Amino acid sequence: MPVDISLNVNGKAVSAQVEDRTLLVELLRENLRLTGTHVGCDTSQCGACVVHVDGRSVKACTMLARQAQGAAVTTIEGLAEDGKLHPMQEAFRENHGLQCGFCTPGMVMSALDLVARNPDPSGAEVREWLEGNLCRCTGYHNIVKSILAGANAMRGGS
């Protein structure tokens, strides 16, 4: 039996009807049509579904929608402002940090959690942090480069 839940997604109050077993990622993609959050594996291993819940990066495929009742959720759609890409998104574009782009939303959301904790990470720290984000295309090198450039831009560097 569907129940009503309410939460904040990308700064807006939303409510939706979900089943008890609905996953957060299903709520985002199917009810709210925020399809930027991807499902790569559905077995909690790839990180394509990473979003922020109350400021922490988590796998949206490994959380029930009802667990997010009252929470503040940020998805990849919540980053750009007034049509201008977030510096981390811009860095991925500039540094060829994506090929097919399937892993990219999760990479960006994961990277932003890292930079929130550690504004000036080393390349090794970025690689270690990406343990839970798999990419089938790039070989990671340009993803790491993008995240370092994004972190630099967020610190106000050029």
Place this chain on the structure above:
Amino acid sequence: MYAFNYHRPETLEAASAALAAAADGQVLAGGQTLIPTLKQRLANPSDVIDLGGIAGLGGVRREGDAIVVGAMTRHAEVASSAEVRNAIPALAALADCIGDPQVRNAGTIGGSIANADPAADYPAAVVGLGATVRTGRRTIAGDDFFTGLFETALEEGEIVLSVSFPVPRRAAYAKFPNPASRYAVVGVMVAETASGVRVAVTGAGGHAFRVGAMESALGASFTPEAIRDVAVSPDGLNEDIHASAEYRAHLVGVMARRAVAAAAGG
């Protein structure tokens, strides 16, 4: 996923009552094991009781000579807690090597030890540091908590509230991680405590176990050399696609020596 009824009680009493009333109830903590299990239809509970709404089950505090970690404390909180890093850096380091950042942002210590995966990291700390597990009904010594493969001393409906880790003189955890999952192929916690040296192994057997011969050798001399000739038998150790029993037995020695070197040096 099969359908179930979701509950989010705000008190422990309400959670226990919901569990008792359910035909087949299961508590939900960080969901990092339970939700994948439900998605694979390997479990079919009638009711899922989320502990996330109960205040006071999370957080780290110092109590005398022990660090007490609430059941709902996430791995990332243990890893970054100043209290834990000061008193038991080995425990913070152990929490920091569990899975990946997103697993550490959701998974909890209570869920990890209740699940008792033979390759999980926390069991090495619970046994190796001589911890005590407090539940809604009693306290259970760390040595008696893990009883088999995914088996614990917890009774039907018993909820873990916290784990109390006595502060050791020195300790270190060394882990040989599976390169894909990060679970321990073998992990060893070595601790020098007020009541002697403890050596606890996870990943190698059905559940975490102590190595008495290493403990007495290290009691005499806390050096990697002291345990160089202590052989661990592969009999009864885990054997799977990741490693043979012989390899795991060998890794117990290697990881134990690394842990001793780290504890003695730090």
